[in-house]
Structure formats: structure tokens, C-alpha cells
Amino acid sequence: MIDTKHKTDHFKGVGVLNPSDLIGKEYGSIFTVNTKEFYLLKPTLMDKFKALKRKAQIIIPKDAAHIILHCDITPGKTILEAGVGSGGLTTILASMIQPDGMVISYDLRSDFINHAQKNIDNAKLHDFVTIKEKDVTKAIDETNLHAIILDIPNPWDAVKHAWNALETGGTLCTYSPLISQVENTIKTMKQYSFIDIKTFETLYREMIVKEQGTRPSFDMLGHTGYLTFARKVTSELL
Ligand SMILES: C[S@@+](CC[C@H](N)C(=O)[O-])C[C@H]1O[C@@H](n2cnc3c(N)ncnc32)[C@H](O)[C@@H]1O
Known part of the structure; x- marks a missing residue:
């Protein structure tokens, strides 16, 4: 405090x-x-992450790490995420794309935008994040994006805009707690020319190492959300 x-x-x-x-x-x-x-x-990136003030449910490191790898988030990349929520994932993405990349974050709600902006300012990442008050299911302004990450209740409604906004070979990622959401999203992805579609979840169990012996922790980070990844190709190839 x-x-x-x-x-x-x-x-x-x-x-x-x-x-x-x-x-x-x-x-x-x-x-x-x-x-x-x-x-x-x-302070490490993990320390910055733990210092975030949470308002909405955030994407936690066990899932964020896979997003970084599967979406190929590296310095210089321009990526879009929706919604920004508390800015949890934003903080990690912005740390990866600096010093010359950009994270564009959409959210519908100004209260979440203000909250996330404070977290991003505190982490000194404001130069690498642009937040817009926008509904990602209505339109995406940007084009040639390297990756788009959707953490919203109805990602399937943004798939068409994501396809238009991604560069060829770009990755769309969705994070959804329910299998029914995953099914709807993949059904829509298949209507567009997305390939390499895969869904998984990650489970995190720490090990307690003591002189008497080693055992898994009784606490485990189990289900949070299903991650779905897909890559855009041009429709002529299909
Ligand atoms: C669970 S939170 C996102 C948390 C964020 N990924 C993080 O790690 O902190 C979901 C956010 O999506 C926003 N949202 C929901 N539907 C949206 C839409 N169609 N367009 C943009 N933002 C949306 C909500 O206002 C909310 O802030």
C-alpha cells in the first residue's frame, strides 16, 4: 500500500x-x-506485470508467453489487440515490440481505457502503445498488421476485419474461456482463408523442492482460457 x-x-x-x-x-x-x-x-518484466492494478480479468503469463511465440511478437512489429481491459497483455506486448514497434489497443469502454493507460504509464511503456475507443467487431482502421489478438466475448464477429487488417502470413490469436466460443471462432476462420488453425490451453504447476523431497505444489493454475491461432494467406492460394 x-x-x-x-x-x-x-x-x-x-x-x-x-x-x-x-x-x-x-x-x-x-x-x-x-x-x-x-x-x-x-525490476524484471514479471515484476512490472505483478505491479499492475487489475480491473478486468487479465491474460496471465502462462498464456501470454504462448501468444508472444505463436504470434512472433518481436522488436519493430505492429500489432493490434482488443480489448485493452486492464492493460495486462498490453504491458507484455509493448515490452516485446520496443524500441520501434507499436501496440494498437481497442476497447469499447472509456473506464477500462483510462485504467489501462495508467498501468501503461506506470510501466513507462506509453511510447509504444496507442489506445483507441473503438469496437473491433465494427471495423479495424489499420492494415498490414503482423498480428491481432482478440480477448473479447465474441471474437468471431471480428474475424472478417482481422483478415482484412493482417499482412499476408500474419497471425490472428483469440483467447476465450469457453469451448463454444472457440467453435464459433474457428467456424468463421474457415470461411476466410486462414490456415494452420490450432487451439490449446496451458496448465501451470510449480514444484516444491525441499531437502526431504520434491513434490508439485497443491495450488495449480489450471483453466484460464483457450488460445486459438491462425495465419492469413491470400484467398487465391486456396
Ligand atoms: C477481459 S478484458 C481484456 C483483458 C486484457 N486482455 C488484459 O490482459 O488486461 C475484455 C475487454 O474487452 C473489451 N471489449 C469487449 N468487447 C469489445 C469489442 N467488441 N471491441 C473492443 N473492446 C471490447 C471490454 O470492454 C473489456 O475491457
């Missing part, structure tokens, strides 16, 4: 830290809060 008046952070069960006390200290050095010792380390 941040105490803006006194510019200190309160950590439950640990104590109070004034972040300005850490300015000038080297990464790797040790600092203390009350009697407890901590290492000062450079």
Missing part, C-alpha cells in the same frame, strides 16, 4: 519503507526494513 502523504510503502508483516532511501544504492546491495534484510534488484 502506498502512503502518498508520507511517500512510504507499508509491507504487511514487514514494516515501512521509504523508497527514496534506496536511491543511489547499487543493484545487488542489501537493505533492511526493521530487522529484516532484502536484496535490491532491478
